[in-house]
Amino acid sequence: MKIEIPQRFNGPPSSANGGYIGGLLADRIGAASAEITLRAPPALDVALELRSEGDGLFTLHDGDTLLAEARAVEFLVDVPPAPTFDEAAAAGALGRMRAHGNVENPYRRCFGCGIDRADGLRIVPTPVGDAGVVASDWTPSRSLADADGLVPTPVVWAALDCPAGFAWSHRLSDAPPMMTGRIAARIDRPVRAGEPYVVIGWPIEQDGRKLHAGTALVDAQGIVCARSLQLWLLPRA
Structure with a gap:
């Protein structure tokens, strides 16, 4: 099966957003709850090959290069209480203001x-x-939704991705740029365009350069609509 990731859905400048490619693979293997391990940066606007390896394992390749592994999984994650939408909006506005001034951000x-x-x-x-x-x-944005106003799985996974990195960058002082290594995610309720949501992330455990974190997407009533467990990686020394 061929997969191509449009340039729009990049993370680093020349490769795919980890959450987006994770959600895309979850969709393609038909898994409502899935785990994706990234082995190499997936290129953009290039035909990639998704292969079934048996025993529920799927792999994504660019020629001879293994990019990712995907499988259906069940997982548990305790989601902490989310702030109100107004509190999250204030936090997001502060983050965007700071980001505007951070010209070194890759x-x-x-x-x-x-x-x-x-x-x-x-x-x-x-x-x-x-x-x-x-x-x-x-x-x-409604530009991201399907004809029924629902946000597709890859975009929901993309929304769950980066907050795990932010959780650790705020925990660790002077943290260098880090990358998604593994993400397990599940969408519990449909996510609709035009409706307000709160996105949260929290650090769980550090093991050397391995950073474990959780993220969740919560609606205006405080109901968890999607959740993830993630492994992020600090650069090698």
Whole structure:
């Protein structure tokens, strides 16, 4: 099966947003709850090959290069209490204001968190309260929705992706740029364009350069619509 990721859905400048490619693979393998492990940066606007390896394992390749592994999984994650939408909106506004001034940020054009992306999600969470939770508001654009007004799985996964990195960048002082290594996610309720949501992220555990985190998407009634467990990686020394 061939997969091509449009340039719009980049994370780093020349490769796909980790959450977007994760959600795309989850869709293609027909898994409502899936885990994707990234092995190499997936190129954009290039025909990639998705292969079934048996025993529920699927792999994504660019020629001879293994890019990702995907499989259906069940997982548990305890979602901490989310802030109100107004609190998340204030945190997101602060994050976007700071991002405008951070000219050294290599992810200014990331589909998920890039401040220079008018056509992106622009989810830039900052801390709320004292429990280590970061939060932002997000009202999905109707340009991202299908004919029924629903936000597709890859875009929901993209919204879940970057907040895990922000959770750790606020926990670790002077943290260098880090990358998504693995994401397990599940959409519990439909996500609709034009409706207000709160996106939260929180650090769970550090093991050397491995950073474990959780994220969630919560609606205006405080109901969790999507959640994830993630592994992020600090650069090798």
